[in-house]
Amino acid sequence: MTTYDHEQLAQLLAALPPAPMGLVAAAQELPRVRQSLDDLLVRAKEDAELRRLLVADLESALAESGIRPTPRILDEVRTRMRRL
Amino acid sequence: MDTRDPTSIGDAQLVTACRGGDEKAWNVLVERFSRYVYAICAQGFRLSPADAEDAFQDVFAKVYVQLDRLRDPEALRPWIAQLTRRVCLDRLRTGDRELPVEDVEPDGFDDQLETLDQALAVREALSGIGEMCSEMLDRFFARDESYRTIGEALDLPPGTIASRISRCLDKLKSALEDSAPLTRPVGR
Numbered sequence: 001m002t003t004y005d006h007e008q009l010a011q012l013l014a015a016l017p018p019a020p021m022g023l024v025a026a027a028q029e030l031p032r033v034r035q036s037l038d039d040l041l042v043r044a045k046e047d048a049e050l051r052r053l054l055v056a057d058l059e060s061a062l063a064e065s066g067i068r069p070t071p072r073i074l075d076e077v078r079t080r081m082r083r084l
Numbered sequence: 085m086d087t088r089d090p091t092s093i094g095d096a097q098l099v100t101a102c103r104g105g106d107e108k109a110w111n112v113l114v115e116r117f118s119r120y121v122y123a124i125c126a127q128g129f130r131l132s133p134a135d136a137e138d139a140f141q142d143v144f145a146k147v148y149v150q151l152d153r154l155r156d157p158e159a160l161r162p163w164i165a166q167l168t169r170r171v172c173l174d175r176l177r178t179g180d181r182e183l184p185v186e187d188v189e190p191d192g193f194d195d196q197l198e199t200l201d202q203a204l205a206v207r208e209a210l211s212g213i214g215e216m217c218s219e220m221l222d223r224f225f226a227r228d229e230s231y232r233t234i235g236e237a238l239d240l241p242p243g244t245i246a247s248r249i250s251r252c253l254d255k256l257k258s259a260l261e262d263s264a265p266l267t268r269p270v271g272r
Contacts, residue, residue, distance in 0.1 A: 003261060004206075006253045013225035015203035019122035023137055027114045027144035031107050034148070072141060 026068075036067050037077065045084050054081060091115075092211075099157035114144060117161070119226075120204050121168050128196045129172040129189075142171045161204065165197060209259045217252035224249055 004012070018024075040062075044050045054061045058077060059069040067073060090101055090112040098116070101109030121143050125136040146167055154163050169189075176188045190196075210218040220238065223229040224245075235242035 004257060006250070006257070009206060009253050009256055009260075010225050012199070012203040012206040013221055014228075015127070015199060016119040016123055016207055017226045017228070019118040019140060020137065023122070023140050024114060024118045026141060027118065028111045030144060030148045031105070031110055070141075072145065 033067055033073070036065055037073070037080075040065050040067070041077070041080055041084070044081070051081075051084065094158075095160040096157035099151060099154060099160055102151055110148070113147075113160075117164050119207070120161075120200060121164065123200050123203075124165065124168045124197065125172055128169075128193055128200065129176065131172060131175065135175055139168070139171050139175050142175075143168045146171065161201070165201075169197075205263075206256070206260065209256055209263060212259045212263075213252065213255040217248075217255055220245070220249060221252050221256065 040050075040054075044054055050061075054077070058074060062069040062073065062077065090098060090106065090109040093101070095116075098109055098113055102113055118140075122136060122140050125131050125139040125143075126133070129136075129139075131139060143164070147164060150167075154160065173185060173188055210221065216238065220234060223234045223237065224231075229237075231242040231245040234240070234245050240248070
């Protein structure tokens with residue numbers, strides 16, 4: 001059994017303020033972003049013109065595919081592009 | 085997947101649902117652990133806001149990719165805590181990855197993590213005391229809102245907020261006394 005008084009409860013409730021909203025939303029979008037990335041790279045593997053576009057201007061190509069080109073995403077795509 | 089509302093299921097079932105590709109379950113997992121992960125980064129490791137944000141994103145990217153490797157789905161919380169710890173340590177070691185943990189980890193980190201574990205258990209107990217109480221306590225203590233702001237948001241006279249908070253704390257205390265420490269009731 002766990003026993004806390006009001007002061008301890010207040011301190012514990014205050015110990016976990018909300019994480020910044022944008023961060024939570026971005027983390028929740030991970031499955032959709034992953035799927036979009038996978039689809040894009042599958043297409044790039046079969047489409048030389050798309051590969052050229054991705055190499056020439058990766059940020060714009062990702063944005064056009066609905067993927068926000070964060071530094072982390074850009075790094076990952078560049079790494080995966082090298083394996084194509 | 086489990087057909088119940090993911091917000092009301094335990095960690096093990098949540099892991100199963102996420103592994104099955106249930107996006108709603110993933111949203112719940114992020115919501116359930118977002119404060120915990122951010123607090124470990126910002127309070128436990130005292131990372132700057134920018135570093136804490138980067139670490140937070142790294143942690144959830146790893147959770148998403150590595151969730152299949154979690155051997156015991158009941159151990160989701162300690163697994164996320166460990167992942168977060170490793171991500172924060174890597175961030176603090178930037179430039180000198182050979183530094184031993186004891187030179188990088190802030191003093192008192194284990195105590196801080198224990199406090200955050202308790203805080204997470206208290207947050208979980210909020211779900212058992214009714215939406216109004218849960219929201220009021222969260223707004224007042226975690227979001228640091230004034231009686232006036234809370235009164236306006238919940239359509240309550242500001243003069244009644246203090247006594248309501250006290251009653252809600254009593255309910256929360258009872259809810260915690262009825263539950264085992266640091267566990268979520270199975271099948272809740």
